[in-house]
Amino acid sequence: MAASVPQPNQTPQAGALAEALEFLHLYHTETSRPGLRQRQAEAYRGHLPLSTDELTFGARVAWRNSTRCVGRLPWQTLRVNDLRHVTDHDGVFTHLLAHLRGALNGGRILPTMSVFGPGVRIHNDQLIRYAGYRQPDGRVIGDPRNADLTDHLRRLGWAGGPGTRFDVLPLAIEAGGQARLFDLPADAAHEVHITHPTCPAIGELGLRWHALPVISNLTLEVAGESFQVAPFNGWYLQTEIAARNLSDEGRYDQLPAVAAALGLETTSRRSLWVDRALLELNVAVLHSFDQAGVRIADHHAVTRQFQHFETLEARAGRPVQGRWSWLVPPMAPATTPLWDRRYDDREVRPNFTPQRPAWREARPGVCPFHP
Ligand code: ARG
Numbered sequence: 407m408a409a410s411v412p413q414p415n416q417t418p419q420a421g422a423l424a425e426a427l428e429f430l431h432l433y434h435t436e437t438s439r440p441g442l443r444q445r446q447a448e449a450y451r452g453h454l455p456l457s458t459d460e461l462t463f464g465a466r467v468a469w470r471n472s473t474r475c476v477g478r479l480p481w482q483t484l485r486v487n488d489l490r491h492v493t494d495h496d497g498v499f500t501h502l503l504a505h506l507r508g509a510l511n512g513g514r515i516l517p518t519m520s521v522f523g524p525g526v527r528i529h530n531d532q533l534i535r536y537a538g539y540r541q542p543d544g545r546v547i548g549d550p551r552n553a554d555l556t557d558h559l560r561r562l563g564w565a566g567g568p569g570t571r572f573d574v575l576p577l578a579i580e581a582g583g584q585a586r587l588f589d590l591p592a593d594a595a596h597e598v599h600i601t602h603p604t605c606p607a608i609g610e611l612g613l614r615w616h617a618l619p620v621i622s623n624l625t626l627e628v629a630g631e632s633f634q635v636a637p638f639n640g641w642y643l644q645t646e647i648a649a650r651n652l653s654d655e656g657r658y659d660q661l662p663a664v665a666a667a668l669g670l671e672t673t674s675r676r677s678l679w680v681d682r683a684l685l686e687l688n689v690a691v692l693h694s695f696d697q698a699g700v701r702i703a704d705h706h707a708v709t710r711q712f713q714h715f716e717t718l719e720a721r722a723g724r725p726v727q728g729r730w731s732w733l734v735p736p737m738a739p740a741t742t743p744l745w746d747r748r749y750d751d752r753e754v755r756p757n758f759t760p761q762r763p764a765w766r767e768a769r770p771g772v773c774p775f776h777p
Contacts, residue, residue, distance in 0.1 A: 422630030429629035464628030474732035493523040513699040519638035529578035529764035533620035558765040607667035624758035705735035709742035
């Protein structure tokens with residue numbers, strides 16, 4: 407690609423131009439669409455609004471380039487809602503609801519992205535998140551990972567939910583410098599109750615998780631343009647829920663409870679009760695999503711699909727970048743084909759870049775105490 411790009415001066419503008427030219431080359435080469443020279447000439451002349459087709463292609467390639475994602479095989483199936491004209495609170499919320507319902511698709515989850523216009527921000531790092539309520543003794547009811555977000559939403563005026571471990575947080579949508587809160591209706595935040603195929607006591611723990619992971623704190627970088635509000639989802643891999651969210655000591659910390667449900671002796675870790683509890687919680691999450699008819703991957707299948715993705719990319723003459731520590735699953739990693747692989751972790755564009763959480767930003771106009 408680099409050969410097609412003129413060597414620009416190192417100004418931000420020149421960097422954006424170089425990226426735009428490179429992207430147009432990639433787009434026209436891979437899609438065989440005509441008109442590359444004309445589009446590049448337009449890029450040279452200044453502002454270059456991407457067509458919906460270019461934006462869609464760019465978003466798909468950003469997924470293809472995501473070094474941390476082991477589920478990249480279906481990158482070409484990403485559906486992109488081009489909502490760059492939507493810049494008001496109600497419009498954004500309405501389209502987010504449509505995104506959540508359309509992506510769930512009755513359980514046959516469709517990878518989906520919605521790209522909104524300038525001046526919009528979503529403060530939540532995922533569209534569906536459980537509250538983490540800080541207690542006076544320092545403990546957290548709910549998801550400790552979301553305690554800062556929960557505090558932030560409280561400062562923005564959220565009255566708080568019923569106080570369970572699984573209260574779905576409202577969305578903070580910012581437009582024109584003003585943040586407003588929106589409650590998600592239950593059907594837009596579909597959840598799966600966790601039960602175990604043979605151990606009813608695990609089902610009695612009252613665990614659940616939401617069906618859709620919708621990342622909303624990554625900026626989509628395409629053709630030298632940055633789209634700050636481009637929430638996107640795939641479907642879950644069971645280890646994300648069972649081996650991290652519900653198990654990590656700094657999250658729901660449920661392995662002792664699962665071990666108790668299994669009747670395991672937990673006095674010494676040397677009995678491997680942690681490992682047994684972890685395994686059965688993974689079994690339970692897969693079983694529950696399957697029973698509920700909600701699509702979910704398992705680490706054996708997804709790592710083999712990743713190998714297939716690598717084969718297809720090699721055939722297309724494209725190198726695959728990856729971050730080994732993210733690609734390898736946190737369950738039985740050495741039983742998967744990725745264990746003895748090495749990956750180049752370079753980040754190439756189009757791609758996604760992280761954003762600072764809204765509550766760490768000093769931005770005028772959005773502080774509820776000084777409106
Ligand atoms: N690990 C995150 C979570 O547990 C979700 C990241 C995206 N995952 C995905 N399968 N698309 O919520």
